[in-house]
Amino acid sequence: MANITVQPATADRFDDAQHALTGGGDGRSCQCQWWMITNAEFQRKPPDERKAMLRDEMAAGPPPALIVYVDDEAAGWVRVGPRTRQVRLGRTRAFTEHSTEPWDDETVWAVSCFVVRKEFRRQGLNARLLDAAVEYARSGGARVIEAYPLDPDAGTKIPVNDLYHGVLSTFLEAGFTEVARPKPHLAIVALDLAARPRSAVVP
Template sequence: MATITTEVATTARWDDVQRALTGGGDGASCQCIWPVLSNKDWNATTKEQRTEMLRSEIDAGPPPGIIAYVDGEAAGWIRIGPRTAQARVARTRIIAAASAEPFDDDSVWAVTCFVVRREHRGTGINLELLRAAVDYARDSGARLIEGYPVDTGGSTIRTNDLFHGALSTFLAAGFTETAELKPGRTLVALDLAS
């Protein structure tokens, strides 16, 4: 049985962040910068620029994500942090219309991205990442965490369409459904104050 552990993404773990992001799917080209840029700014950047943006974000701190390890090898990534640092969330109309939380509140955090290396998919890494993200948010003073997962309904979904996470993973971690964003996408929340 493989051992899954997690660590926050610090400068010292940069190579592990890159390993986690480059195991198949869009992680290598996106560099998990999609949630922090508007469409216009996203379209104006190259992969190299996005890589440097993520590196700068990690260097500046606080860590914007968590790395999962399988037997000590980087295997997955989750982006977690204040919604105020993830500009795309407030600019996404379906989220803005569905969330009851003010978008200028730093105590509201968001989970916006999951990446798992191809060879480790289907092994429970996303749930371990999400649990670690909840602990990290709680320890960092977050009041509430939102997520915007895909409801697979038991269907097979293209991996690149699952970067928001699966609804079943969020429910297993104690989140509750608060609103339908659109068919197949749900807003979920976890109140850390209760």
């Protein structure tokens, strides 16, 4: 049985972050900066600059994400942090018009991006990452965690690369509640940490 652990994306794990992000999908070019800057800024910055932004972000701390390891190999990544720091979330109408939480509340955290290397998919790593993200948010002072997963069962064809949002069923199984459905295939889910017991799984 594989040994699976989850660790915060600290500065000394930058190479591991790169390994996790570059195993398929848009992680190599995006560098998990999509939600961190405006669309105009994102389009102006080539991948190398986005990579430098992620390096600086990890160096400055606190860790902006968690990395899952399978037998000591970095296999996946989840971004989790205060929603106010993820600029594009607050500029996305589908979210701002339907979220039940005030957008200036720093105790609202967001889980906004999953990446799992192709060779490690279909092993339940997103669920492990999400469980660890919940506990990481709790330890960071979060009151509520929000996310914006996609629903593959909604009858809308979803490009594989768009599944970085996460899949709705993963969140529902983790105790999140659907609070809005801005689009047939796009949900907003939330978890009130005061109502969820602490998990035995920690980052």
